[in-house]
Amino acid sequence: MLAMKGMAEAVDFNVVDITKPRDPALLAKMKGTTALPALELPDGRILKESLIILEYLDLTIGTASIRQPDPWRRALEASLLRHEPAFTAAGYGMILNQDRDKRADFSERLMAAYRGLDQDLNDINPSGDFLFESFGFAEVVFTPLFQRFWFLDYYEDFILPDRGFGRVQRWKDACLKAPMAQQVCFEEIAKLYYDYAQGLGTGGLLPGRKVSSLVFEPNWQTRPMPPRHKYGPPYASDEDLGLL
Ligand SMILES: N[C@@H](CCC(=O)N[C@@H](CS)C(=O)NCC(=O)O)C(=O)O
Numbered sequence: 001m002l003a004m005k006g007m008a009e010a011v012d013f014n015v016v017d018i019t020k021p022r023d024p025a026l027l028a029k030m031k032g033t034t035a036l037p038a039l040e041l042p043d044g045r046i047l048k049e050s051l052i053i054l055e056y057l058d059l060t061i062g063t064a065s066i067r068q069p070d071p072w073r074r075a076l077e078a079s080l081l082r083h084e085p086a087f088t089a090a091g092y093g094m095i096l097n098q099d100r101d102k103r104a105d106f107s108e109r110l111m112a113a114y115r116g117l118d119q120d121l122n123d124i125n126p127s128g129d130f131l132f133e134s135f136g137f138a139e140v141v142f143t144p145l146f147q148r149f150w151f152l153d154y155y156e157d158f159i160l161p162d163r164g165f166g167r168v169q170r171w172k173d174a175c176l177k178a179p180m181a182q183q184v185c186f187e188e189i190a191k192l193y194y195d196y197a198q199g200l201g202t203g204g205l206l207p208g209r210k211v212s213s214l215v216f217e218p219n220w221q222t223r224p225m226p227p228r229h230k231y232g233p234p235y236a237s238d239e240d241l242g243l244l
Pocket residue numbers: 018034035036037048049050051202
């Protein structure tokens with residue numbers, strides 16, 4: 001969104017390695033919670049939750065909001081955003097799932113989320129690529145999730161069926177091609193999320209492992225592609241993952 005507004009420099013990004021204990025100064029600012037991102041304003045106030053931060057920055061950075069100004073379109077945009085929590089939960093639930101017998105249920109849950117998006121997009125703008133004419137607020141919200149869910153392409157061979165998902169597939173493709181969405185790539189996601197695929201969120205480690213696949217050093221570019229296998233052993237070692 002900052003790139004769209006030509007305001008990429010307006011926010012300082014301090015990246016936090018969530019596999020390590022938090023700096024006490026950060027914990028104090030966060031009043032005890034650990035989940036990121038958080039936005040610190042110049043006067044020290046803290047905002048949490050990515051969508052709340054996004055809305056705040058939309059209203060305060062640059063000359064104009066990127067949300068739909070027309071009330072009817074704004075309502076349609078809001079109705080698409082309502083799919084986000086279920087979509088996010090379905091994707092993360094599927095990558096973390098370690099029970100092969102439940103794989104089909106997780107896949108169906110994610111497809112149901114995609115189906116909901118497909119229906120709304122078809123109702124609102126059946127022939128377009130984006131929700132409206134161009135990349136906007138709804139695309140800002142969903143594009144990072146489409147990118148994050150590359151972990152399902154890699155570890156779950158998850159692909160949307162050809163039939164019944166054409167409109168959302170077109171939206172997803174258009175979002176992923178947008179110039180301002182080229183800040184992460186498939187290889188990075190696949191490498192960082194190996195441990196998520198083994199059921200371990202935010203820095204958890206399997207026995208015998210010392211370094212989480214989510215660490216910044218060694219940099220993901222220096223590491224090999226992880227094995228695509230999930231659902232039990234054999235597990236890759238730190239060495240196999242290029243983490244030593
Ligand atoms: N709903 C929250 C989710 C935040 C969240 O789960 N953050 C994860 C990284 S994706 C995190 O910081 N985990 C480390 C922790 O909770 O300590 C948001 O959108 O901001």
